[in-house]
Amino acid sequence: MSDLTPIPVVAGFHPDPSVCRAGDDYYLVCSSFEYFPGVPVFHSRDLVHWTQIGNALERPSQLRLSADTPSSAGVYAPTLRHHDGRFWLIVTVVADGGGNMLFTATDPAGPWSDPIRLPGVSGIDPDLAWDDDGTCWCTVAGVGQVRIDPRTGETFGEPHELWSGTPGAAAPEAPHLYRIGEYWYLLIAEGGTERGHGVSIARGPAPDGPFEPCPGNPILTHRSTTHPVQNTGHADLVQAADGSWWMVLLGVRPGGGTPGWHVLGRETFLAPVTWVDGWPVVGELVSGVPNGSNRDDFDLAELQACWISLRSRPADLCTTKERAGWLTLRARGASLDEPDVTFLGRRPQHLRWRARTMIDPAQGRGGLAVRLDEGHHYEIEAGDGQVQVVARVGSVRTVVAEHPAPAGPLVLAVQTDEPLPPHGPRAAPDALSFGVETEAGALTVLASLDGRYLSTEVAGGFTGRVVGMYAATGAVHFDWFDYEARP
Template sequence: MWTDGTFANPVIAGFHPDPSVCRVGADYYLACSSFEYFPGVPVFHSRDLVHWAQIGNALDRPGQLDLPASTPSSAGVYAPTLRHHDGRFWLIVTVCADGGGNLLVTATDPAGPWSDPIRLPGVPGIDPDLAWDDDGSAWCTYAGIAQVRLDPETGRTLGPPRRLWSGAPGAQAPEAPHLYRIGEHWYLLIAEGGTERGHAVSIARASAPDGPYQPCPANPILTHRGTNKPIQNTGHADLVEAADGSWWLVLLGVRPGGGTPGWHVLGRETFLAPVTWTDGWPVVGDLAPVMAAPPWPARPVPPPPARDDFDGDRLHPRWISVRSRPADAWSLTDRPGWLTLRARGTSPDAPDVTFVGRRQEHQACRVRTLVDPAAGRGGLAVRLDERHHYDVEVGDGEVRVVARIGSVRSTTATRPAPAGPVRLRVDVLGPAPGDWHPGKEPDLLRLGVEHADGTYDVLAELDGRYLSTEVAGGFTGRVVGMYAAAGTVAFDWFDYEPGNPVAAGS
């Protein structure tokens, strides 16, 4: 938030990787990857590049996105590019699933609805970008780095693809290309080095969109590899010019915590950095956790409400489900004022679990829900994937905490359930300042039951490192939410409060 002329990074916290941004007048729009979650591709709006509000999801209908249960975690929807051209918004993206590939959708309003997908069978690979030449030709550039001319109205490619530039010699994974016409040059921005600690941003330029490209002598123009900076894995960036002529870079990064090697639990988040130009090349400014504010007036976006009472006729776009959300698996009308979930999979281990959650966005937070398990079994889950999650659930007259860590599934605690609806609670506790050792966990999770008088019966305290990318692998971050594992389970409300006065280890 704005504090005395500064803003805090990340500007979009939690699992929001691979940001792509465009400006239309005074308005900025941004889209991110969503991987195995539905709806896909969250879309945000801002007036200042700092305060962002989610306004929709580009792929929010089964006809646009139908991820089968066989889709692995961290597959699904990869790396969108969002652009505005000729009065329309264009979003090109990869879907890594059965029958997937690259596709393109359009909208006149970025909040939706977005069109049915145009398939792009002639565009291989991942991370597609879309840019238009002065004569109206559309160029699609993708990881590799290769490029092909494209008819975006039909999805037909116009000629064979050709290699452009693959970044630094020997650097792995040249990907995330974005192509821009800036002044007299075409600039090709890419990520390289892999999306782990070696991640970096490099750039080249040419006199034509199809090259040949000359690399910047100062490449990489951004990397935090080999440093002790609190933000790591910096890469997969996109440039945007502000209305006042200043330039900015949105990018992904992580905030590892604990001892060594450091564990990031929230996933890859969206950060903002200032850009200046020297000798026709962009120079990326400091990416500190707190930075000087952009030079235009702040127009704050109200934060989302901490509590959802499920009183509306639709779910807010922040709510996501695993792979799909069939109409017969959930309802806001079966029991008005409650979210009703009907079980498919028998636990969060199952790829088709009935789950409705939101991204964990804060390093410390408190999550609560009131659940009625009278006709089934379900509860709260903190999920990284099917093999890495912590659950507190109620059913069959019992409250239990279940930990799934790789091949091990353990019920760590059980208690008789209170009569009637039960308040389940998860506290995520950040590390205490100065309490560090080489094996220090990044955080702790306390799972239990909250009573009507506010007292908290903690059933288990679990190490947070096992719900991190460094342990589980993959590209996502924690999502916390409600699930049904048997029968029908109803949730009266869900409450997410950032921050916690109690530090881990206390």
């Protein structure tokens, strides 16, 4: 990976960004798929430095994902807008009869309303735009459109098709509609969310068209280039208070040999936009500022906003209130192979990082895991006087290493390292090393595993790695969790 690789402004598994401005403040949301709480919400004053201020869907009344919700299903492609003094969030929930839903808030940090369901809006990737007379237009992937009442969810008239991108290009999706100057602009992603991804745009005299495509489409793509950021697409535009224009978009940072593996998921990048002859011209990606360490001593009654669980988070299975200063996880599913395992994780945000936790497994078994989905995860597990490293790749589950566990609480660790051999065209993006920390703070590595098997190119799907703690049997207690970037 080149030292010149642009750094995401919101790094790690934060795909499908949507952004809006309210005064001097910017707010951004991303897809969350099978994780709960859903839709992380970020705040910035400059579009470069972002801080997570909450999660929009944090109550079961807002989001119910069952154990039958597949990985990479769940919450797709939110659009966030500020209109008429309120914030409006529209998403698609793919699973459990969800469909398209709309939420509102006066403060983007929350609380957000319970869902307004949109049974008359079909498709995914919904967008909201208002015209001068207050009519609200909902546009979805495909690209189709229907008028709605955003306060009730009622639709008006029949859905109609709009401009659907470049002829022959796959998957016209992620539409966003804007009134800019004398035109209405329709921004879409096309080409699929893999290496062929790109952004195209059209304009017309009214929100329902007719639309003429930009002669320079795609206005952004890194397909068939050696750019270190690939899969660029699913963009949204925002105008700054000074009149300048900017685009947020998703991209990936593949590493290793051929075909290149991205392991952090799709991340949020930023680019400047200028206007030439009434069309947007996208500049080079702007580097964000990498986040540093993050430690949680579990001293607070409520968990930090960065923590996510699988599909739900019952309070009786995940709490900091049972044992003061400790996180307690109670087992439900028996391992990371199970969709309902009790798991609490966070998104890694660096290509090289280390995570550590102090675990007390006296009342059960549990550990520290790096997860992509039920069929692709590595973990180090403690209990019954033993520590073991487990690898699950596809249909194969293997105990890679075993080691006697010291009495009492112990520190488990995982870190990303340089890839294992072979190198060259077949090189992996990284290795994941699992071990136990000694009282002196040294790491005894029990196993180093090939990182390519925890990548989207191997596992498929739309998510990225998540690192965190889990319980396999009984009750497991964690005194602290520490995440830090490595050089």
